[in-house]
Amino acid sequence: MCGRFMFEPNENEEIKRIYQLAVDNGYEPKTGEIFPTDKTAIVSAGDNQVQVVTMKWGFPGFKQGQSIINARSETVMQKTMFAESFMNRRCVYPTTGFFxxxxxxxxxxxxxxxxxxxxxxxxxxxxxxxxxxxVLLTTAPNESMIKIHDRMPLILQKNQIKRWIYDQQFAIDFLNSSMPMLTAVKSE
Structure with a gap:
């Protein structure tokens, strides 16, 4: 599970450009630590190219006030709540790390x-x-994650963003990809 992440335009030039694209498109993404239900910057399909918008993080849950923030990559195509969205409306969360x-x-x-x-x-x-x-997708943890948690986000490289968004077969195949090794730093 991934329950929070960071979006820090003042700490990272690439994130600063993404933030500015959202602002230029008329959006105001939350910055700093992003919590479930926050409106965050999202890269999604535009008319001719990817665009940066904001979306609320989390699908409405089954109970009043509940949010479903993650979908498992192993079952996303079988779960009624996520299958149609995964097949037709994929997106990417630009972050500066997660917790x-x-x-x-x-x-x-x-x-x-x-x-x-x-x-x-x-x-x-x-x-x-x-x-x-x-919702963001999670997968089985690799060695860099397993001692801390039993899930980790499905992480894309920058050069995979367009294929994830526009190429359905690439997205289906990517669900089983190995994740990159990460570094964990204790946080306050």
Whole structure:
């Protein structure tokens, strides 16, 4: 599970450009630590190229006030809540890292290294009565993650973003990809 992530335009030039694209398109993505239900910057399909918009993080759940924020890559095509969105409306979360908590409740920030590098997380979205909502995809953890948590985000490289969004077969095949090794830093 991925329950929070960072979006820091002041700490990362690439994220700063993505933030500015969202602003130029008339959106105001939340910055800093992103929590479920926040409106966050999302890369999605535009008319002729990808675009940066904002979406609320989390599909409405089964109970009042509940949000479903993650979908398992192993079952996303079988689950009624996610299958149609995955097949037709994939998106990407640009982040500067994400958080997981160990069993002893210690918060860890994950990224490629100790700096806030750009880390892209695969997702999909659906339009509800109050606008678009997105979920990010998770997968089995690799060695860099397994001691902290039993799930990790499905991570894309920058050069895979367009294929994830536009190429359905690429997206289906990517669900079983090995994830990159990450660094965990204890966070306050």
């Amino acid at each position: 997981e908590w160990s069993q002893d409740k210690v918060k860890h920030r994950f990224n490629y290294g100790s700096n806030p590098e750009t880390l892209y997380i695969a997702g999909c979205y659906k339009v509800f009565d109050d606008g678009p909502h997105s």
